[in-house]
Amino acid sequence: MQTNKSKTASSKLLKSINQQRVLRLIFTEGPITRVELAEKTGLTQQTITNIVNRLLQDDVLQELNPVASNGGRKPVPLMVKSENLYAIGVEIAVRYVRGTLMDFRRRPVKEIVVDVPVYNNDEHPVLYIRQVVDELLGHVTHRNQLKGIGCSIQGLVDSKRGVVIYSPGLRWRQFPLQERLEAAYGLPVYLENDANLLALVENLNGRLADSPNNLTIKLDYGIGGAIVANGQLLAGMRHVAGEFGHYKAFDGEDARQCHCGAKGCLTTFASASGLKRNGGYTPEELKQALEADEPEAVRLFGKVEAAVGRAIGNVITILNPNHVLLTGKMIDVLGERLIPALNRRIMETVPESCREVELVYLPRTPDESSSAVGLVMNHFFDVPLDKFSI
Numbered sequence: 001m002q003t004n005k006s007k008t009a010s011s012k013l014l015k016s017i018n019q020q021r022v023l024r025l026i027f028t029e030g031p032i033t034r035v036e037l038a039e040k041t042g043l044t045q046q047t048i049t050n051i052v053n054r055l056l057q058d059d060v061l062q063e064l065n066p067v068a069s070n071g072g073r074k075p076v077p078l079m080v081k082s083e084n085l086y087a088i089g090v091e092i093a094v095r096y097v098r099g100t101l102m103d104f105r106r107r108p109v110k111e112i113v114v115d116v117p118v119y120n121n122d123e124h125p126v127l128y129i130r131q132v133v134d135e136l137l138g139h140v141t142h143r144n145q146l147k148g149i150g151c152s153i154q155g156l157v158d159s160k161r162g163v164v165i166y167s168p169g170l171r172w173r174q175f176p177l178q179e180r181l182e183a184a185y186g187l188p189v190y191l192e193n194d195a196n197l198l199a200l201v202e203n204l205n206g207r208l209a210d211s212p213n214n215l216t217i218k219l220d221y222g223i224g225g226a227i228v229a230n231g232q233l234l235a236g237m238r239h240v241a242g243e244f245g246h247y248k249a250f251d252g253e254d255a256r257q258c259h260c261g262a263k264g265c266l267t268t269f270a271s272a273s274g275l276k277r278n279g280g281y282t283p284e285e286l287k288q289a290l291e292a293d294e295p296e297a298v299r300l301f302g303k304v305e306a307a308v309g310r311a312i313g314n315v316i317t318i319l320n321p322n323h324v325l326l327t328g329k330m331i332d333v334l335g336e337r338l339i340p341a342l343n344r345r346i347m348e349t350v351p352e353s354c355r356e357v358e359l360v361y362l363p364r365t366p367d368e369s370s371s372a373v374g375l376v377m378n379h380f381f382d383v384p385l386d387k388f389s390i
């Protein structure tokens with residue numbers, strides 16, 4: 001038998017779940033009337049009226065002009081006041097922190113980028129994040145309209161616990177970033193790994209929308225990746241699934257020490273930091289050197305292309321995906337040359353049964369701070385079903 005206390009707790013939870021269901025429906029299907037809401041949710045008219053009144057009071061909804069009907073009271077369509085709801089997205093990269101303040105129609109209000117020469121210790125990134133968020137807060141008129149902060153992070157992230165497990169570039173190990181930022185700002189904070197976030201956005205309404213099985217590979221300052229199998233993002237036991245950068249791709253004299261502790265990882269050559277380490281090139285400089293047919297550049301590019309192509313080919317053979325999405329600075333700058341070379345190599349190496357796979361790429365690496373705004377929006381409209389089983 002339930003105690004009174006647990007009864008109150010579960011009725012409170014049910015109330016909040018119902019409210020979220022109604023709010024989500026108004027957001028995705030609005031303009032929608034109270035009658036339609038009752039029909040679609042199976043809740044009583046009275047419950048819908050109570051929920052809608054609360055949401056109107058919170059200034060989250062607006063009532064549109066009544067529509068004509070056959071006699072009786074005219075139904076009033078409801079919509080979410082997307083232009084009055086805001087979120088902050090922050091991209092925490094190894095060389096910069098970018099923040100964007102957006103409304104829920106995804107219209108940017110203000111964007112700030114702060115360059116970072118180097119992070120000296122684990123508190124240093126927090127200072128940069130706070131600098132960016134503080135400045136963005138200055139552009140929010142009504143603080144209660146700001147619904148949260150979403151963070152895209154170059155590193156391993158446990159998004160459920162809100163902890164950055166490991167990010168060598170940001171000098172974080174088991175760092176409780178969510179807790180730190182929530183304490184500083186009194187707002188909900190959500191974290192996600194940059195490649196996972198990019199994959200989520202592209203799988204929801206981008207180039208991977210109709211792709212049940214796919215890989216996202218981000219060849220950037222480092223290399224990140226995400227695996228979607230049967231429409232689900234794969235996390236693995238320790239959130240390491242999809243860490244394509246540490247695929248063992250080199251041996252012999254090319255087996256360089258990697259920051260992960262192993263040797264011969266793909267990222268030691270095939271990322272922007274890998275290029276710097278080996279030929280001293282930035283991706284732009286490598287592109288120029290390739291155009292001038294400089295032998296050292298041609299050799300390095302050949303090594304990178306062969307290693308990445310073979311690695312992707314092997315992963316395709318194991319996972320049999322519908323699509324592989326490539327993005328990141330290396331693709332932005334070198335894609336014109338790299339994509340056709342990879343395509344050729346992959347098609348040569350994968351078994352015939354896997355050759356239907358499609359290699360797609362983004363013309364430009366998306367702005368991850370605006371993707372991070374999406375994290376806040378998703379949570380704001382989310383129905384907390386995972387809490388339903390307590």
Ligand SMILES: [Zn+2]
Nearest residue numbers: 246258260265
């Ligand atoms: Zn490694």
